[in-house]
Amino acid sequence: MINDTQWNLWEVFVQLKTGKPHEHVGSVHASDKEMALQNARDVYARRDKPVSIWVVPSDNIVATIPQDNEAFFDPADDKVYRHPLFYKIPKGVSVDIH
Amino acid sequence: MTEEQRLEEFQRKIDSGEKIEPKDWMPESYRKNLIRMISQHAHSEIVGMLPEGNWITRAPSLRRKLILLAKIQDEAGHGLYLYSAAETLGASREELLENLHTGKAKYSSIFNYPTLTWADIGAIGWLVDGAAMVNQVSLIKTSYGPYSRAMVRICKEEAFHNRQGYEIIAELCNGTPEQKQMAQDALDRWWWPAIQMFGPEDTKSTHFEESMKWKIKAESNESLRQKFINMTVPQAEARGLKIPDPNLVFYPETKTYTYGEVDWNEFFNVIQGNGPMNKQRVRARKKAHDDGKWVREAATAYAKKKSKQSAA
Ligand SMILES: [Fe+2]
Ligand SMILES: [Fe+2]
Numbered sequence: 001m002i003n004d005t006q007w008n009l010w011e012v013f014v015q016l017k018t019g020k021p022h023e024h025v026g027s028v029h030a031s032d033k034e035m036a037l038q039n040a041r042d043v044y045a046r047r048d049k050p051v052s053i054w055v056v057p058s059d060n061i062v063a064t065i066p067q068d069n070e071a072f073f074d075p076a077d078d079k080v081y082r083h084p085l086f087y088k089i090p091k092g093v094s095v096d097i098h
Numbered sequence: 099m100t101e102e103q104r105l106e107e108f109q110r111k112i113d114s115g116e117k118i119e120p121k122d123w124m125p126e127s128y129r130k131n132l133i134r135m136i137s138q139h140a141h142s143e144i145v146g147m148l149p150e151g152n153w154i155t156r157a158p159s160l161r162r163k164l165i166l167l168a169k170i171q172d173e174a175g176h177g178l179y180l181y182s183a184a185e186t187l188g189a190s191r192e193e194l195l196e197n198l199h200t201g202k203a204k205y206s207s208i209f210n211y212p213t214l215t216w217a218d219i220g221a222i223g224w225l226v227d228g229a230a231m232v233n234q235v236s237l238i239k240t241s242y243g244p245y246s247r248a249m250v251r252i253c254k255e256e257a258f259h260n261r262q263g264y265e266i267i268a269e270l271c272n273g274t275p276e277q278k279q280m281a282q283d284a285l286d287r288w289w290w291p292a293i294q295m296f297g298p299e300d301t302k303s304t305h306f307e308e309s310m311k312w313k314i315k316a317e318s319n320e321s322l323r324q325k326f327i328n329m330t331v332p333q334a335e336a337r338g339l340k341i342p343d344p345n346l347v348f349y350p351e352t353k354t355y356t357y358g359e360v361d362w363n364e365f366f367n368v369i370q371g372n373g374p375m376n377k378q379r380v381r382a383r384k385k386a387h388d389d390g391k392w393v394r395e396a397a398t399a400y401a402k403k404k405s406k407q408s409a410a
Contacts, residue, residue, distance in 0.1 A: 004391055006191040007398065026182040026248070029191060031397035032404065043178050046171065047255075066122045 010036040011061060012044055013054040022054055030055075112313050117243035120186040128312050131305070132242055133189045134203075135314065140180035141198045141205035145379050147173045149213045150222060158216060165262050166219065172255050179251055183244040199384045207365060208291045210373030217270055217277075217284035223263015225285075225292040225330065231256045232326045233296065239316035264333065271337040278338075285334065286342045293357075294365045296323040327355050 007029045013022040025044045030036035036055040045053065064072055080086050089095055099107070104123050111118065118124055147170045154170070157163035181191055197203035208226055213219065234256065238249045270281040296319045300306045309315045331348075334341050345358030368376070 004394060005398070006195070007394070009185065009191075025251075026179055026244075027185065028178070028182070031394075032401040035397065035401075043175050046175060063121065066119070 007031045007035075009058040010040070010055045011058050012036075012040040013056070014040075014044055014050045015052040015054075016048055016050050018051050022052065027058060028055070109311070112241045112311075117246060118241050119243045125312075127308060128314070129187050131309060131312075131314055132245065133184055133187050136180055136184040136187075136245055136248075137189065137194050137197070138204055138206075140177045140184060140194070141203055142209065143173050143177035143180060144198070145205045145209045145383060146226075148379055148382055149209055149211070149375075150219060152213045153216065153219050156216070157219075162266075169223070169259050169262060172259065176252050176255070179248040180245075183242075183248045186244045195387065199380065199387060201371065201380060204369060206295060207368040207373065208288075208295050209379060210368050210375045211287070211291055212375050214287075215280055215284065217267070217280040218288070220263050220266030220270065220281065221284035221288040223259050223261075224267050224333070225263075225288050226295070227256055227259040227263060228330060229292050229295045229326050231260055232322050232329070236317045236322055237315070239313065241313035267339075268337055271339065281337070282339055285339050289342050290361065290364075291368075293323060293327070293360055294362075296320075296326070298360075298362050298365070324354065327357055328353065331355055 008031070009027050010030055011027050012025050014025050015022045028036060028039040028043055030039050033055065037053060040053050040055050105125060108118070108122075108124060108128075111122075118128075150166060150170050150173075154163060154166055157166050181194060184194060185191060194203070198205070213222070231253065234249050234253050238246055238253065240246050240249070267281050267284075270277045299320050300318050310318075327346075331341055331346065343358045345356065347356050348354075349356065367373070371377075
């Protein structure tokens with residue numbers, strides 16, 4: 001006996017133009033990947049003509065936990081030597097690319 | 099962090115205009131309030147397809163039929179954006195639908211009125227989508243990220259809904275006296291229910307205070323209603339239509355209309371299930387759901403069979 005469900009949840013990512021990144025737009029329910037793509041198209045692309053859609057089973061997405069952000073992302077901003085302005089360039093030369 | 103510190107941090111984020119995202123800590127009543135509000139909104143989009151669906155096969159031209167089909171399909175899409183947003187808060191789709199079908203969850207009272215003539219399709223696009231748009235533009239400012247993003251998406255599509263409705267009304271007003279009378283009759287029947295869509299004036303309840311301090315809602319019912327009236331009255335007058343409210347007075351200094359008393363008894367009566375179409379609406383929705391059961395089961399069985407084959 002099969003339970004009457006609304007199927008699994010899939011996250012939808014749409015790329016609107018070549019050269020642009022895929023962007024998360026929402027989710028759909030579908031029984032398999034083909035249906036997930038079709039539903040994603042019907043729900044999230046009724047007007048714009050995207051160049052690409054990705055669908056990913058929602059429970060396959062691994063995400064950071066906001067409560068851990070402090071510790072998890074902290075190392076990023078204490079390494080000032082990662083930023084170009086940390087360095088002194090002698091006068092008279094330019095190292096910037098124009 | 100203690101509960102109190104969390105709450106402070108939460109409030110600080112909201113006050114500084116940051117959005118709350120699904121995995122962020124949030125007070126339980128913020129979550130509950132949002133699930134209730136977003137799912138009611140979703141149900142309204144879905145049930146809202148029924149009064150218009152009534153006219154698909156009787157649209158007066160192929161052009162009108164195509165437009166109406168596209169508009170109703172958009173409303174299905176709106177429902178799905180919103181269910182998706184509610185699910186980010188931990189609600190399940192099965193449970194949300196169950197609540198609609200058992201009558202536990204509410205939807206906008208306006209969809210419990212019948213669509214008697216073609217002019218009603220014009221009045222719905224013009225007034226009902228117009229009112230929905232005023233509400234939804236304001237909700238872009240809601241503090242909950244997924245709800246706000248769904249509103250951006252929806253608002254982009256609503257402009258077409260509103261315009262096609264006004265175009266139908268304008269066409270009828272340019273037609274025979276009988277056609278113009280049809281437009282007036284539709285306005286007479288839909289005006290007050292549209293005004294009621296914003297809900298009664300907010301009372302000083304904890305519920306309301308929470309939803310303002312946490313920016314679940316950005317504006318009060320009363321201020322949204324006023325916006326809608328100020329916007330819509332000139333549109334009616336431009337077509338030579340008369341708003342069925344003898345107390346409508348324009349104040350040029352404030353560019354605002356005062357209006358007559360709203361019949362909130364009627365509103366609550368309809369919300370409680372006694373409107374002209376409540377029973378038909380829920381019955382139609384349940385029937386569509388039940389009739390689709392075999393499709394859901396077949397698709398599940400097919401997916402299982404295929405994944406077995408690819409595993410073998
Ligand atoms: Fe809508
Ligand atoms: Fe709409």
